[in-house]
Amino acid sequence: MSTASSPASPASAAHGEGASVPATALASGPLNGRVRVPGDKSVSHRALIFGLFAEGVTEITGLLEGEDVLNTAKACAALGAKVERLGEGHWRVTGVGSRGLSEPDAVLDFGNSGTGVRLMMGAVGGQPVTATFDGDASLRRRPMRRVLDPLREMGVAVVAEAEGGRLPLTLKGSVAPTALTYETPVPSAQVKSAVLLAGIGAPGNTVVIEREATRDHTERMLAHFGAHVSVEPHGPHGRRVTLEGGAKLKGAPVAVPADPSSAAFPLVAALLVPGSEVILTDVMMNAFRTGLIATLKEMGADIETLAERSEGGESVADLRVRHSRLKGVEVPAHRAPSMIDEYPVLAVAAAFAEGETIMRGLAELRVKESDRLAAVADGLAACGVSHRIEGDDLIVTGGGVRGGGPVKTHMDHRIAMAFLVMGLAAKEGVSVDDVSFIATSFPSFLPMMRGLGAEILA
Template sequence: MSSASAAVPAHASRSPSLKGRVRVPGDKSISHRALILGLLAVGETRIEGLLEGDDVLATARACEALGAGVVRLGEGSWRVRGVGVGGLASPAAPLDFGNAGTGSRLMMGVVAGHPIEATFDGDASLRSRPMRRILDPLERMGATVVSCAEGGRLPLTLRGAERALPVEYESPVPSAQVKSAVLLAGLNAPGQTVVLEREATRDHTERMLRAFGAEVSVEPWGAHGRRVALSGEPELSAVDVIVPADPSSAAFPLVAALVAPGSEVTLEGVMTNPLRSGLLTTLLEMGADIRLENAREEGGEEVADLLVRGGRLSGVDVPPERAPSMIDEYPILAVAAAYATGETRMRGLHELRVKESDRLAAVHAGLIACGVEARIEGDDLVVVGHGRVPGGGPAIATHLDHRIAMSFLVMGLGAERPVAVDDAAMIATSFPAFGPLMRELGAEIHLEAGA
């Protein structure tokens, strides 16, 4: 198990207008998948722009433990020499994923489709997160849970199928992780593996599988969903992958620029995949001054430069069907809503209760601590903005959640009094350069050494 790191308190103060042009780190979802498909491909996969946060590095180590040759060539530049579908070896030691929910769940799908056994573990936060939604379809495909903590949690030992079975699986929750785990397990199964999702979730796995040579079809299913079908037992071939800038990381300087009056910030090469653009859509509805420039394609994904200017925002109603396209961005949207005028209602946030923390409760508590009017009604978060945030008060409890930490540090940039968080150390899991990048733009964010 990962050793617990010491807490690193941090605070942010009201800042002058933010100015500059920056590129946030590579997309975490793409980074995980590039390493995993590099493991499963034949040949040498070159990856540029890989996010070198703790979560992704844990996946890189797991790929190496399963038989891949993984080499860092330079900043963001990596080489993975794969073993091919069916060529994995049982790891000699437990796979420690730290805080990486995506890495651990996707890798469970990989292991489930192969006749090997692996133990999965992580930090206290990852050990508390539910895995049963992943394990249910994998057991239907022939995998066996040898041992696990109560409720199907980590530490967990999974024995893959001797001969993986194709399934048609209707996911009970809109989850790209569940879908991806089933498809990755289906790579080593004969015939066709099908995932039915009632609401379309991020499609990076489907896109990247095609790029590596798999046959994947996607068709509409139901009112808002899709039928995703994978033809099993392909020979995946290594490709070069360029990782676009992460829209979930870009969300923090983006909202910071919106709440610091007079700001003008350009965020370069941000992924604008429609299934990841819910926050952008919502902020534009709120009246945000955001302009997409130089739209292009990189690594099979749509990207653009985002020119963001500070200005007034208005409250809006965010429909529940938008949640899959912005599930990681609700904490920072709540910050934008606090600075808006009027009521913003974010509907259908049940999935936030099972992220790195109970994000719904944590965001609500943080808003109240900053003097913002907010309430939870069922699975909805309602924020009543008055165009200003008092700030101050005790340090916000982050619950080992990097997005809570970054969101409330952004909150402090426009608040009347500084906003502190109890721990910023875990920001390194997804955005190691958060502090320096924000300070480069002029933000008054102070993290102690090592954050």
């Protein structure tokens, strides 16, 4: 794989070879400017993986060049694709076809990326190859059985695994994967995607049933690369996704839109810091990714949608965000899949809102890069914010935020960014213990925020 100045592996940092980097965000003056956050992480992972599976060339623009995605690019190269970096965010993948994967010579190391490793397990599971998957200390703690269970039903053999179905583990893919109808036990786009990827080479239809609909980037990209996919409603909030077997994918161009999960941080910062006005360009507006925007608008946020358009099969728009007085709301559990990565920064917004904000159904936060529910609660406590956890619900009482810290980030990039955002509007600012892991998803976060006027010391 040809790359330019790839960042250090997150795995090495997690195993103690890299030093933590503390940082402090100070109460700032107005934030102003027009910025584009990096490309969407979910689409970036999938663009590389579908380029691996496709026949011919896939040209990708706007690719997120964070450590998580770079590790997926390395895995695609190890599995036989030709992966080239042509310029900033501009990559070319020459694929091997739907049954052409090569057996990798070494362990596939995904660093901190749950998305990369779970999707690639599905990709390898439907192929006649054996591969070992690993990651950093944080990723080794995350559950993999939710993916391994359906893959076993499709004929994939788990040759070796760490205790509890965790990394490192070795999969022996199926020579003839079995088509499967599978109802996901928890709302998870990663589980759904792994099953669909394993089903590409299966002779019959692979069906995934969701009681709560999750982000649909895999379905969209399957169709974009030439597969036949149908989607039907299932129950009040769910969907039934059917992939016709024997798909032959063809290389296709992918323009990656700006990541709404990354846009959430400057967006909330602009809402909280008095006098701010920020325009975020090219933000993905996929209906399964806009739960945070819908919630913030219910809270009274001044977010204006400009120039909505379609690019690369996804809806995108520019967002004008102005400082706003927020009020507490109740966020329903069925909205969680559309904003699961944004709850840490929503909790920060709630800390400044008038009254209580109740966030329902956050069980999935317990199995992210950290136990995010506990990490958010601990961070709120360190900054003097009144809150409580009731079952899987988080209730935050807003008001004046003292700030302080240090907030323990637990090697979680979104915890680090969320509490730095809090510091920009808190009376005493906020310190966090480590910002090194921000590079996994948003390597330009600190310079971008400083360019808008934020005072962040690191």
